[in-house]
Amino acid sequence: MWSGDIKYEKFEIHGWPTNMVVDLEKRLCTYSFWQLSGISCVHACAALTRAGKRSDKFCHKWLTMEAYNDTYAFYINPILSQAL
Template sequence: MWSGDADYEQFEVHGWPTNMVVDLGKKICTCGFWQLSGMSCVYACTAMARAGKQPEKFCHKWLIMDTYNDIYAFHINPIPSQKLWEKSIYNRP
């Protein structure tokens, strides 16, 4: 249920065993999952569906595919087996 705020961002989501308060503008929910994980919780997704908004727009930027693709856009050079590494003159840690 929309709370009546001017920005259409605050909702009360009726669930079992309790109701949750979701603020889409602040990206918080009283269940705490959204704040801890950066991903929208079930209650936030319910509020987004009611508001006609996409859940992908509310995820942390580290959790979206574009960021993933940017991270792995470069190749990693292969390295030889540890047996072929040069021996160090220093003590092992």
């Protein structure tokens, strides 16, 4: 459920046994999985879907393909033998 804020970014996700609060602007969820892992939890995904936003735009920058490509962009020269 949308909380009524002007930016359409604060939601209350109803579930069992408790309800969770999601703030898309701050990237926070009371479940805390989003803050710990950098990957949006199911509660955040529900809020993002309701807001019409893509969940891949709300993950940590280290978990993107751009970061992966930057990590493996350098070429490592092979060595001649195992002794070296």
